[in-house]
Amino acid sequence: MDTIQIKDKRFSVSIKEQDILREVTRVANEINRDLAGKNPLFVSVLNGSFMFTSDLMKRITIPCEISFVKLASYQGLSSTGVIKEVIGINEDLTDRTVVIVEDIVDTGLTMQRLLETLGTRKPKEIHIASLLVKPEKLKVDLNIEYVAMNIPNDFIVGYGLDYDGFGRNYPDIYTLKE
Ligand code: 5GP
Numbered sequence: 001m002d003t004i005q006i007k008d009k010r011f012s013v014s015i016k017e018q019d020i021l022r023e024v025t026r027v028a029n030e031i032n033r034d035l036a037g038k039n040p041l042f043v044s045v046l047n048g049s050f051m052f053t054s055d056l057m058k059r060i061t062i063p064c065e066i067s068f069v070k071l072a073s074y075q076g077l078s079s080t081g082v083i084k085e086v087i088g089i090n091e092d093l094t095d096r097t098v099v100i101v102e103d104i105v106d107t108g109l110t111m112q113r114l115l116e117t118l119g120t121r122k123p124k125e126i127h128i129a130s131l132l133v134k135p136e137k138l139k140v141d142l143n144i145e146y147v148a149m150n151i152p153n154d155f156i157v158g159y160g161l162d163y164d165g166f167g168r169n170y171p172d173i174y175t176l177k178e
Pocket of ligand 1: 048103104105106107108109110111154155156157161162163
């Protein structure tokens with residue numbers, strides 16, 4: 001399928017599954033090399049990263065654990081008016097090597113919030129693995145060591161990412177058509 005319709009929007013295919021998987025394999029190999037002997041704890045951020053997490057973890061060959069968190073948005077007193085609370089971390093992170101597994105880093109504010117929250121749990125180190133990064137949109141200084149692909153500043157769906165709840169199931173990535 002080269003184009004798909006989700007609700008009122010049309011999207012055209014931009015990154016095919018085989019190209020995604022090639023880059024996911026590269027990232028997994030880098031992590032296997034860099035974090036060998038560290039028994040990393042992967043923290044996957046739901047919902048968007050479920051497909052990336054699955055394909056990545058199938059290629060991780062070093063001893064590791066995996067956990068899942070969600071971000072709950074609620075209105076509150078912050079600069080943006082929306083506070084994102086991290087829910088679901090039950091593991092003891094003390095002295096652990098943590099790898100955050102995220103679908104996409106856009107402005108980076110979500111990742112900054114995650115780093116702040118996980119950082120209070122006294123981990124030894126926190127690494128970031130993101131399927132996608134939009135470098136033109138980044139507002140904060142982040143060290144994203146493991147990136148499958150950099151993409152332009154377009155809205156995308158598929159491979160776990162949604163438009164209004166739909167589209168997460170597509171194995172390819174699609175870009176919004178103007
Ligand atoms: P940030 O806090 O970095 O600006 O935004 C990160 C979050 O925004 C991602 O986890 C994702 O949920 C959402 N997001 C950013 N860009 C896109 C996009 O192109 N498509 C979709 N579906 N979600 C996006």
